[in-house]
Amino acid sequence: DGGITQSPKYLFRKEGQNVTLSCEQNLNHDAMYWYRQDPGQGLRLIYYSQIVNDFQKGDIAEGYSVSREKKESFPLTVTSAQKNPTAFYLCASSITGSSDYEQYFGPGTRLTVT
Amino acid sequence: AQSVTQLDSQVPVFEEAPVELRCNYSSSVSVYLFWYVQYPNQGLQLLLKYLSGSTLVKGINGFEAEFNKSQTSFHLRKPSVHISDTAEYFCAVRSGLNTGFQKLVFGTGTRLLVSP
Numbered sequence: 001d002g003g004i005t006q007s008p009k010y011l012f013r014k015e016g017q018n019v020t021l022s023c024e025q026n027l028n029h030d031a032m033y034w035y036r037q038d039p040g041q042g043l044r045l046i047y048y049s050q051i052v053n054d055f056q057k058g059d060i061a062e063g064y065s066v067s068r069e070k071k072e073s074f075p076l077t078v079t080s081a082q083k084n085p086t087a088f089y090l091c092a093s094s095i096t097g098s099s100d101y102e103q104y105f106g107p108g109t110r111l112t113v114t
Numbered sequence: 115a116q117s118v119t120q121l122d123s124q125v126p127v128f129e130e131a132p133v134e135l136r137c138n139y140s141s142s143v144s145v146y147l148f149w150y151v152q153y154p155n156q157g158l159q160l161l162l163k164y165l166s167g168s169t170l171v172k173g174i175n176g177f178e179a180e181f182n183k184s185q186t187s188f189h190l191r192k193p194s195v196h197i198s199d200t201a202e203y204f205c206a207v208r209s210g211l212n213t214g215f216q217k218l219v220f221g222t223g224t225r226l227l228v229s230p
Contacts, residue, residue: 004157040123042204042220043158050215058217090157101146101165101208103218105157 002027004106006091011111013085021076021109023091030096032074033103036060037088046089049074050096078111085113116141116207120221127228129197135190135224137179137205144210147188148218149179152202161203164188175199200228 004025013019025032031050035043045058049068063082068074074093078085088110092103117140127133139145146165150158162173169181179190188205202223209216 006157009155040222042222044220045217048215048217056215088155092158101218102148102160102163105150105159107157108155110155 004091004093004104006089006106006109009107009109011109013111013113015113016080017113018080019078019085019111019113021078021089021091021111023074023076023106024072025074025091025093025104025106026072027093027104028071029093029104030071031094032068033092033094034058034064034066034074034076035090035092037090037108043090046076078113085111087111116145116209116219118205118207118219118221120205120224122224123222124225124227127195127226129228129230130194132193133191133195133199133226135203135205135226137188137190137221139186139188139205139207141186141207141209146208146210147179147181148206148208149173149177149188149190150204150206150220151175152204152223154201158204161190195226195228197228197230199226201226 007022033048034046047066049055065077090108091106094103119138148163149161152158162171164171164181172178204223205221
């Protein structure tokens with residue numbers, strides 16, 4: 001079955017440590033996205049990539065970094081510069097140049113930093 | 115820029131009752147509209163979308179929504195809810211422009227609580 005996998009589902013880190021969240025898709029989608037979800041705030045776009053080896057900052061990119069070396073993979077690193085990293089992180093993908101415009105979401109990773 | 119308002123943060127309803135979840139958007143250009151559902155600790159799943167054509171859109175799980183351009187609304191409805199419909203529902207809007215990157219803007223979500 002095609003889909004998006006995110007691992008791990010739960011992640012715990014100490015303050016000051018960098019942590020990388022994994023996102024893999026086998027949908028053959030060109031575009032991938034990272035969102036952050038906080039209670040009562042909906043989803044906010046962190047980074048997006050429309051093609052391999054290219055990515056752009058979203059609305060809340062400070063304290064985060066990404067890479068897009070392969071079409072299937074779009075890992076997100078939460079750095080120690082992120083002031084409030086505890087949140088639920090969602091990865092998504094979509095077909096570019098399609099009139100569908102639907103984004104497909106992974107199951108999410110809940111990050112807790114103490 | 116687009117924005118989405120979901121005025122109701124929580125909607126309690128009894129099983130088999132009808133429900134309407136409200137969504138209003140703001141945009142200076144044409145838009146595409148979406149409703150997503152999120153079950154606890156899971157990702158989002160598309161319920162339905164409006165791209166063009168008929169303003170009444172039918173989705174999965176018996177949900178439907180109506181695009182009202184004059185009222186800039188896209189309310190989600192279900193005539194009879196089940197316990198299993200308990201979840202968070204997100205309305206999202208995307209510009210209808212096809213130039214450059216057009217991001218999906220989400221509302222803050224409405225938690226639907228269905229009780230027996």
